[in-house]
Amino acid sequence: MHDPEFEKQVQKKLEELRFDPSGAVWAKVEQEMKKDKRRRPLLWIYLLTGMLLGTGSWFLVGSYKNYKQTNTKTAETGTKVLPENNDEKKKSADNQIVESTNDNPIHQQKTPEQEEDPKGNTGRVHALMAGHKSITKNNTTIKPQTSSLQKKSLDDKQSVPLFQGKNDEIEEKIKRKKENPDPVSPIARNIAADSMKTSKTDLGDNENTTADTQVSKEHLADQINDKKEVLVTRNNKATDSQRNKTAFVKKIISRKSTSLKMGLTAGGGFSDVSKMMSGFQSPAGTAGNNASTGPSFIQKGISFYAGAFLEKLFSKTISLSAGLNYHYYSTKIRTGKTDDSIIYVPAYNFSTASNPVPASISRPSYYASGTTNSYINVYHFLELPVWMTFQLKKSDKLFLAWQAGLSFSYLINTNALQFDPSSQTYYKDNSLFNKTQVNLSTGLTIGFYHKKSLLEIGPEIQYGTTNMLHGYTKNSQHVFYGGLKFSIEPWKK
Amino acid sequence: MLRNYKILTFLENFGCNDLYVIIVSMCSNMDHYGLVKDCLKGKSAAQRELYNYFAQPMLGVCYRYTKSMNDAEDVLQEGFIKVFKNLHQYKAEGELGAWIRRIMVNTAINYLKSASRYQYDLAFAESGLHPVSDDDPEVLLNAKDLADLIRQLPAGYQTIFNLHAVEGYSHVEIGKILGINEGTSRSQYARARALLISWIKKNSQDNKTEFYARPRI
Numbered sequence: 001m002h003d004p005e006f007e008k009q010v011q012k013k014l015e016e017l018r019f020d021p022s023g024a025v026w027a028k029v030e031q032e033m034k035k036d037k038r039r040r041p042l043l044w045i046y047l048l049t050g051m052l053l054g055t056g057s058w059f060l061v062g063s064y065k066n067y068k069q070t071n072t073k074t075a076e077t078g079t080k081v082l083p084e085n086n087d088e089k090k091k092s093a094d095n096q097i098v099e100s101t102n103d104n105p106i107h108q109q110k111t112p113e114q115e116e117d118p119k120g121n122t123g124r125v126h127a128l129m130a131g132h133k134s135i136t137k138n139n140t141t142i143k144p145q146t147s148s149l150q151k152k153s154l155d156d157k158q159s160v161p162l163f164q165g166k167n168d169e170i171e172e173k174i175k176r177k178k179e180n181p182d183p184v185s186p187i188a189r190n191i192a193a194d195s196m197k198t199s200k201t202d203l204g205d206n207e208n209t210t211a212d213t214q215v216s217k218e219h220l221a222d223q224i225n226d227k228k229e230v231l232v233t234r235n236n237k238a239t240d241s242q243r244n245k246t247a248f249v250k251k252i253i254s255r256k257s258t259s260l261k262m263g264l265t266a267g268g269g270f271s272d273v274s275k276m277m278s279g280f281q282s283p284a285g286t287a288g289n290n291a292s293t294g295p296s297f298i299q300k301g302i303s304f305y306a307g308a309f310l311e312k313l314f315s316k317t318i319s320l321s322a323g324l325n326y327h328y329y330s331t332k333i334r335t336g337k338t339d340d341s342i343i344y345v346p347a348y349n350f351s352t353a354s355n356p357v358p359a360s361i362s363r364p365s366y367y368a369s370g371t372t373n374s375y376i377n378v379y380h381f382l383e384l385p386v387w388m389t390f391q392l393k394k395s396d397k398l399f400l401a402w403q404a405g406l407s408f409s410y411l412i413n414t415n416a417l418q419f420d421p422s423s424q425t426y427y428k429d430n431s432l433f434n435k436t437q438v439n440l441s442t443g444l445t446i447g448f449y450h451k452k453s454l455l456e457i458g459p460e461i462q463y464g465t466t467n468m469l470h471g472y473t474k475n476s477q478h479v480f481y482g483g484l485k486f487s488i489e490p491w492k493k
Numbered sequence: 494m495l496r497n498y499k500i501l502t503f504l505e506n507f508g509c510n511d512l513y514v515i516i517v518s519m520c521s522n523m524d525h526y527g528l529v530k531d532c533l534k535g536k537s538a539a540q541r542e543l544y545n546y547f548a549q550p551m552l553g554v555c556y557r558y559t560k561s562m563n564d565a566e567d568v569l570q571e572g573f574i575k576v577f578k579n580l581h582q583y584k585a586e587g588e589l590g591a592w593i594r595r596i597m598v599n600t601a602i603n604y605l606k607s608a609s610r611y612q613y614d615l616a617f618a619e620s621g622l623h624p625v626s627d628d629d630p631e632v633l634l635n636a637k638d639l640a641d642l643i644r645q646l647p648a649g650y651q652t653i654f655n656l657h658a659v660e661g662y663s664h665v666e667i668g669k670i671l672g673i674n675e676g677t678s679r680s681q682y683a684r685a686r687a688l689l690i691s692w693i694k695k696n697s698q699d700n701k702t703e704f705y706a707r708p709r710i
Contacts, residue, residue, distance in 0.1 A: 006690070007658040009631070010639065014659050017553030017636040019562070025570045026544055032574045033540060431537025470538050 030431075048382065052308060052324050056262060259313040261489050264306075267460065269483015271303035271329040273377075273468070296369070296419075301330030301376060303481050305383070311489070317391035322384070327409065329379040329479055333417065335426050336370025367417060367426040375426075377416035379479070383409040387441065397448055403460070404442045411435045437466040443485055454489040525589045532580050540577055547590060548573070551597050557640050557655050558601035560648070564608070572600040598660060602670060605648060633697060642692050650685035657682050 309323025367375065387405025394400075411433055417426035443460025464479035528546075531539030551572065555565040575596050583592050634642070643651055656662045656670065657678075664678040671678070 006686070010658050011661075013634070013636050013639050014553070014557065015636075017556065017640050018549040019552040019556060019565075021548045021552045021566055021569055025548070025566050025573075026541065028570050029544065029573045029577070030537065030541070033537070033577055431541070 048324060055310070056308065261311045261313075262308065263311060263454075263487050263489035264308050265323060265325070265485065265487040266304070266306040267483050267485040268302075268304040269481060270300045271331065271379075271482075272300045272480045273298045273331050274463075274478040274480050296333040296335065296371070298377075299332040301332050303327070303329045303483065307383070307385075309385070309487070311389075319389045320386070321389065321405075322386045325383040325385060325407075327381040327383050327481075329381065329481065331377045331416075333375050333377060333426075334371040335373050335375045335417065336368030337372065369419070369424045369426065375417060377414070379414045379416060380412040381409040381437070382412055383407045383439075385441065389445075399447045401445050401447060401456070401458075402442075403445055403458075405440075407439045407441060407462070409437045409439060409464075411437065432469050434466055434468060434470060437464050437468065437479070439464045439466075439479070439481075445485065445487075456485070456487045458485055459483070460485045529580060529583060529589065532577065543576075544573055547593050550590070551593060553636075553640070554594055554597045555601055557643055557659065558598070558605065558652060560644055564604070568597065568601045568604050571604065572597040575600060598656070602652065605652060634693065638696075639693075642689060642696070645692070646685050646688060650681055650688065653678055653681045654685040654689065658686070 305325045305327035307323050307325030309321045311319050311321040313319045367373070385405060385407035387403050390402045390404075392400045392402055414430055414433060415428060416433070418429055418432060419426050439462050441460060441462040443458055445456040445458035447454055447456040449455075460483065462479075462481040466478075468477040468479060469475050528539055528543050532543055548569065552565055552569050555568040555572070556562065559565045559568060572593075576593050579596070583589065643654060646654060652671065653667055656667045657664065662670070664675045664682070667673075667678040667682075668675045
């Protein structure tokens with residue numbers, strides 16, 4: 001067995017073995033890691049876009065369903081005239097069928113089946129409101145009755161079988177109503193009034209015979225039909241108003257329950273970075289000693305954004321909105337000539353207690369300081385804004401609102417340059433940026449309705465409270481945006 | 494690490510060495526934990542900080558296993574890529590440095606196996622006989638000189654010596670790692686050790702007349 005003393009000595013000695021790796025090693029490691037990183041933001045973008053589209057589709061489908069249901073229910077409730085007794089229930093049921101044909105001009109024309117039917121007694125009724133469902137009722141065919149003129153133009157063969165099965169019943173009912181009119185029932189009042197009118201006008205000489213109940217079958221049928229028609233007209237008016245009321249109530253209910261609205265927003269203006277690019281300071285404090293021209297001043301650049309949002313109404317004047325935007329910022333700086341060769345600039349202070357000397361890192365491309373070229377720093381952000389809207393003033397067509405909120409943004413990519421005072425060069429290093437930012441924003445908007453859409457326009461400003469650069473760079477850059485905001489709520493009813 | 498620097502310097506200057514050591518170890522672990530968390534979040538700055546903290550000692554490890562600095566840097570680069578890609582597997586119970594070192598050693602062995610220039614030396618000849626040296630010379634060489642001597646060994650000897658003498662692997666483990674018998678590992682190690690001791694002795698004698706003498710195999 002060996003004496004482990006030798007191994008211990010070797011171990012102890014070799015523990016002290018250290019070498020400075022060349023800058024190319026980290027450059028390659030970083031490059032490799034960035035390949036992996038590039039996939040991550042894309043994944044987030046796809047995920048967020050998917051979520052947004054999903055939410056939008058869900059909202060649209062939901063609102064469409066609500067709209068459809070409201071319409072269907074309104075149509076249903078429009079046909080259901082609340083009867084006051086059983087007799088009127090039957091009447092209104094009959095009227096429903098007749099009314100359904102009256103609502104649609106298509107039913108003013110006879111179907112080929114009806115025209116071809118020699119008997120005219122097939123028991124079919126085409127009711128459009130029920131989606132062209134055939135209704136068979138006591139083997140009685142109810143022909144479409146559109147107007148009194150058309151009705152009168154129908155021959156007896158067509159009109160008589162229309163109420164053939166119920167003529168006796170209806171006759172008795174009408175008689176009963178005339179004898180004992182219910183003063184409370186408006187339908188009964190209508191019948192009474194109509195019977196008086198028709199007896200005076202249409203029936204003329206038959207007044208006495210009607211009173212004596214000695215009328216012929218044909219006249220009675222005509223009379224019944226006329227009365228039913230008038231009744232249908234009256235009931236139609238009643239059901240129309242009822243339908244309108246129901247639709248209005250439904251609309252209010254649906255608006256209250258689905259007060260979450262979706263809209264599109266966009267804006268354009270200028271962006272700026274609030275502090276001059278000053279470069280890094282080395283831990284030894286030598287940075288800037290050999291500075292000749294210094295870093296460029298940052299000039300304003302174009303900025304714009306677009307996205308979608310959801311708005312929740314809390315009251316008539318206050319609402320909360322949240323959305324997802326893509327935001328483009330840009331600034332302009334002056335640089336010298338560009339060079340693609342690799343240079344080594346001191347990485348900012350990653351020194352440790354044991355290793356206080358900063359390592360060198362490679363820069364694959366750089367720009368010399370100077371003023372010959374202009375360079376546009378571009379920042380691509382994905383933003384999640386949340387803001388409150390307070391309505392300040394409102395007139396018939398316009399309203400003025402104040403908006404204030406904050407947004408969480410993620411820096412997707414940038415080509416922004418950093419200045420290194422020791423080498424007097426600009427270089428790209430995205431790892432120096434804080435990827436996540438918090439911005440504060442405020443603005444005024446003027447809103448107005450245009451073609452069932454709510455449009456809003458107004459000035460807004462946004463300030464990034466988070467330093468765009470990491471703290472260890474000892475440099476401070478805050479993004480600023482000012483511009484006009486546009487938003488539209490296209491699905492507002 | 495950086496934020497504790499001033500406090501630690503203060504303690505060191507005022508002679509609180511024990512406290513300094515305790516705080517250094519505590520802060521080191523705490524900082525590593527935070528650093529790993531930031532690296533896992535994908536923060537480039539944290540990754541660079543981790544790299545800068547461990548790159549120097551890890552290059553020393555890679556240097557011992559390879560024959561040139563370029564190869565050592567290749568291993569270091571490959572090793573750090575593995576570290577960052579597998580950092581989620583690191584459990585905070587162990588020391589981060591040891592975990593990274595293990596990755597570096599494995600990367601170095603894989604590198605040696607894949608590089609054609611090392612393959613001849615790594616084809617270990619089966620041999621049950623090995624010289625036994627009871628010598629226990631005092632190692633007066635500095636770390637770099639000692640490492641240079643180890644690098645003069647054939648790649649097979651060099652690897653086994655590093656794994657056993659420096660990393661502390663048993664011959665069974667070495668056999669599994671390199672795909673050889675335990676006995677082969679033992680004999681190769683014994684030869685490597687004997688060679689190295691003879692060079693160290695020769696080096697000590699030569700140092701009396703000449704500061705540094707390069708041994709010949």
